[in-house]
Amino acid sequence: MSEATRDPGAGGTSAPGIGKEAKERHWARTRNLTIGVLVVWAIFAFILPWNAKALNEISFLGFPLGYYLIVQGSLLVFVVLIFFQNWRQDAIDDEAGVGDE
Template structure:
């Protein structure tokens, strides 16, 4: 259970993580496709870079980002005593 005096710090950490992850997802899903034409001038493994990023890179980056955010949130939970006891 989180102490009342630590609760604002806990939620500030959690909010910062959520906003940061949302920014990463928005950048990857919206901003990178805007540069697809310029990225397609470069090739990676024989594919245009814009295509490769859209088909493989964003999926891999999203999986890594979600795993990182989950582990970071778990560390924040344990730091503030918000872990679940089973």
């Protein structure tokens, strides 16, 4: 489907008032942000739990470090990631001229 016929209401990336180069820059920055957030998420969702046994040899605040990172650290990181991703995406959208406001 060509860019001119894409319906913006149907999940398209058409943004009125910006050129093709600006759309490509916007998409590149959005894609890089998404990849970065997913990498951090994957580390705390998969890598740390897989290595929890080795991390449990270290103590943190009286708890085994692997346990503490998975139970407390992962939840904290996930919440921070949500707010960070939304904050950065809003800034990227505003810089490209496609923000909500």
